[in-house]
Amino acid sequence: MTKSENKTEKKFEHETKYKKYDLDGDGVITDKELEMDEKLMRIENEDKKQDAQRYMAWFSLWGMLLYPSLVVFSVLINLDQAAKILGDMASVYFVSVAAIVAAFFGSQAIVKGKK
Numbered sequence: 360m361t362k363s364e365n366k367t368e369k370k371f372e373h374e375t376k377y378k379k380y381d382l383d384g385d386g387v388i389t390d391k392e393l394e395m396d397e398k399l400m401r402i403e404n405e406d407k408k409q410d411a412q413r414y415m416a417w418f419s420l421w422g423m424l425l426y427p428s429l430v431v432f433s434v435l436i437n438l439d440q441a442a443k444i445l446g447d448m449a450s451v452y453f454v455s456v457a458a459i460v461a462a463f464f465g466s467q468a469i470v471k472g473k474k
């Protein structure tokens with residue numbers, strides 16, 4: 360190795376916070392290792408996002424299922440006003456939930472189609 364090469368070669372400082380990127384532990388952080396970490400992080404984020412979306416879709420579906428029981432419950436314990444309000448809100452609520460669930464399954468279908 361000549362002197363000029365030595366100068367252009369970049370080194371990480373000792374005990375750098377980036378040392379975790381040296382996946383094979385040979386002391387050299389290659390572009391490949393950095394790209395690999397980026398890929399893994401993207402996969403992890405994608406995974407978290409999907410979990411959150413799935414949770415939201417299920418939560419919405421359960422809300423949809425429990426909504427009528429809530430109305431029945433209100434009637435049963437003589438909360439007539441509450442039952443009426445819930446009934447009035449139902450149309451808006453169901454359309455919103457349907458939109459969320461449709462968006463979820465729609466995006467799932469698009470993702471699957473891309474793969």
Ligand SMILES: [Ca+2]
Nearest residue numbers: 381383385387
């Ligand atoms: Ca390495």
